[in-house]
Amino acid sequence: MKNMKSLNILLVSFLACLCVACDQDNKGSIYQADNINASFTFSELELSAPASSPIINVPIYRGITNEAATVNVTSKVAVQGISVPTSVTFQAGESVAYLPISLGSSVEPGQSVSIELTLDASAIGEGCIGTTTVLASLTLEWEDGGSCTFIDYTFSDGASAKGVKIEHGKGTNMYRIVQPWIAVYGYGPDGFVNDTGVQFIFNPADNSIQWKMSSSGVVADLDKGTYTFVWPSQYADRFVLANEGNDYYTSMFGLVEGDGYYSGFSFEFIWDEGWPGK
Numbered sequence: 001m002k003n004m005k006s007l008n009i010l011l012v013s014f015l016a017c018l019c020v021a022c023d024q025d026n027k028g029s030i031y032q033a034d035n036i037n038a039s040f041t042f043s044e045l046e047l048s049a050p051a052s053s054p055i056i057n058v059p060i061y062r063g064i065t066n067e068a069a070t071v072n073v074t075s076k077v078a079v080q081g082i083s084v085p086t087s088v089t090f091q092a093g094e095s096v097a098y099l100p101i102s103l104g105s106s107v108e109p110g111q112s113v114s115i116e117l118t119l120d121a122s123a124i125g126e127g128c129i130g131t132t133t134v135l136a137s138l139t140l141e142w143e144d145g146g147s148c149t150f151i152d153y154t155f156s157d158g159a160s161a162k163g164v165k166i167e168h169g170k171g172t173n174m175y176r177i178v179q180p181w182i183a184v185y186g187y188g189p190d191g192f193v194n195d196t197g198v199q200f201i202f203n204p205a206d207n208s209i210q211w212k213m214s215s216s217g218v219v220a221d222l223d224k225g226t227y228t229f230v231w232p233s234q235y236a237d238r239f240v241l242a243n244e245g246n247d248y249y250t251s252m253f254g255l256v257e258g259d260g261y262y263s264g265f266s267f268e269f270i271w272d273e274g275w276p277g278k
Contacts, residue, residue, distance in 0.1 A: 037063035037125025052171025081106030146274015
């Protein structure tokens with residue numbers, strides 16, 4: 001209820017901004033781009049786009065719509081490489097325009113970045129929202145990437161499972177092995193309750209792979225605790241990542257819940273179907 005009440009207050013404030021503009025418009029004045037009562041919808045926005053098309057569109061509204069108008073926009077971006085236009089243009093009669101922000105390759109899928117946007121002060125009407133903070137992120141669209149034989153050396157001396165699913169992130173070189181430990185050991189008291197799988201980047205130039213850094217490794221819950229497979233860059237010289245064709249072997253650290261890092265976390269997978277290096 002508290003969130004709904006806050007939302008209602010914001011909507012009332014936003015609508016009041018537009019209503020003031022409409023009252024002024026009815027008086028027959030001709031309004032230029034410096035008094036169109038422009039406004040963002042909220043002071044904070046969360047927007048995401050697929051990694052295959054990394055552009056988010058931020059809506060900007062106005063109350064005076066009788067003429068075309070351009071509003072300047074300034075931005076503060078936490079990550080380099082993000083492209084933000086310096087203005088947005090409304091066509092005559094349009095009450096909303098969209099500011100297209102290109103996240104490009106600067107944002108990893110799953111990562112959120114903060115972008116602060118401010119409208120030119122002369123275009124903002126009374127009660128309107130002139131500044132907003134956008135929390136932008138990219139999502140991966142997963143498609144079939146084949147299958148593999150997964151061999152685990154962490155919890156056994158080489159227990160394995162065939163036909164373990166691999167998925168591909170559309171428009172990227174990102175792949176993931178889907179729940180390999182569950183495929184090997186199953187669910188229940190002697191197996192895994194939860195297994196998020198492993199994500200990696202395939203390098204088509206030499207058929208090698210690289211794991212996503214740190215906490216983007218594997219998370220798997222056993223009855224005995226939580227194990228997170230991690231690849232911290234500061235310890236990279238202590239890990240092994242090698243392949244012969246479609247046969248990949250890796251060793252990395254395991255972050256054991258409440259107990260710190262452990263070595264000896266290792267596994268192998270043979271990319272049987274769908275290997276891009278064919």
